[in-house]
Amino acid sequence: MRRLVRLTAVCALLVGLGGCYQLSSAQHAAEQQAIQHETAANNSVKAEVLVTILALEEYAVDHEGVYPTTGALIAALSERYLPDGMMPGNPWVPTGLRQGNAVGVGALLAAAGHQPTPVGTVLGAGKTADSSRFDALTYGAVVYDYDTKNRDYVVYGIGRRGDQAIVSYVWTNAKP
Numbered sequence: 263m264r265r266l267v268r269l270t271a272v273c274a275l276l277v278g279l280g281g282c283y284q285l286s287s288a289q290h291a292a293e294q295q296a297i298q299h300e301t302a303a304n305n306s307v308k309a310e311v312l313v314t315i316l317a318l319e320e321y322a323v324d325h326e327g328v329y330p331t332t333g334a335l336i337a338a339l340s341e342r343y344l345p346d347g348m349m350p351g352n353p354w355v356p357t358g359l360r361q362g363n364a365v366g367v368g369a370l371l372a373a374a375g376h377q378p379t380p381v382g383t384v385l386g387a388g389k390t391a392d393s394s395r396f397d398a399l400t401y402g403a404v405v406y407d408y409d410t411k412n413r414d415y416v417v418y419g420i421g422r423r424g425d426q427a428i429v430s431y432v433w434t435n436a437k438p
Contacts, residue, residue, distance in 0.1 A: 272333075274278065277332075283405075285348045298303060300421075302353070303421070307419035307430045307431060308419055309434060310319065310418050311404055311418070313345065313350050314344075314406070321338060327420070328413065329413065330408065331416055332407050333360070335406045336364050339366075341388075348360045349404060353402055354401040354413060359393075362395065365400075365406070366406070370385045370386070370399070371398060371416075373407045373416070374407040374408055374409035375412055378432045379420075380432070381429050381432055382428060383429045383432060384387045384428050385420070386426065388400070388425060388427030389401070399420070401427060402419075402420065403419075405418040412436065415435055415436075416434040
């Protein structure tokens with residue numbers, strides 16, 4: 263009889279662990295899906311930066327090698343150089359909200375003419391855009407800085423890792 267009770271207890275434990283495993287598998291699948299979404303959105307940020315770079319280079323061709331100043335980025339590019347006359351859509355906002363303001367590097371990112379802040383650098387607690395006003399911690403933001411003296415620029419794409427804003431892509435035209 264004792265052996266039957268032990269065997270029943272062991273079976274109940276194994277069934278219980280199996281249930282926990284199933285829950286763990288479901289949680290793992292949800293985590294994997296979130297990671298895949300995050301990776302896809304970070305790749306979309308790279309595409310946003312590349313669209314911006316193409317617009318910057320077209321602008322420079324039309325303006326004798328001069329790029330727009332940091333504060334004038336969107337105004338200078340939107341009329342003629344950006345698709346639909348607007349910054350690319352934000353992959354973190356399903357409503358298609360677009361960046362409506364120029365975002366400079368501030369204290370979080372290296373300025374043009376300096377060694378760029380590397381991809382993967384954590385900038386701090388990030389945020390999802392709730393208006394067209396972005397900053398360097400807004401997921402999906404395109405951050406730009408221009409050094410008028412050397413005609414160097416740097417463009418960053420702000421991505422997401424968990425709840426942190428990160429540099430998901432960086433491009434500079436500075437010569438090494």
